[in-house]
Amino acid sequence: MDGNIILNYNKLWKLMIDKNINKTQLHEKARISTNAVAKMSRNETVSLEKLAKVCYALDCGIGDVVEIVIEERRK
Numbered sequence: 001m002d003g004n005i006i007l008n009y010n011k012l013w014k015l016m017i018d019k020n021i022n023k024t025q026l027h028e029k030a031r032i033s034t035n036a037v038a039k040m041s042r043n044e045t046v047s048l049e050k051l052a053k054v055c056y057a058l059d060c061g062i063g064d065v066v067e068i069v070i071e072e073r074r075k
Helices: 010-018 021-032 036-042 049-058
Strands: 003-008 067-072
Touching: 010 049, 021 036, 021 049
Parallel strands: none
Antiparallel strands: 003 067
């Protein structure tokens, strides 16, 4: 593969707005660390287990939380 993989959690933040949940409430409801929430805020990688906990807490699918974007590498 010739490109960078970028994670984008914009769908998560929009879903949280729709459900009237802030980051502190997400951390408590999903039982994930504040560090994991901070990593998602920076579009960094978190474990699939943490993403599954978020999906369970928000009653949604993984595609509702994270988007994988492949950025073409310039030659």
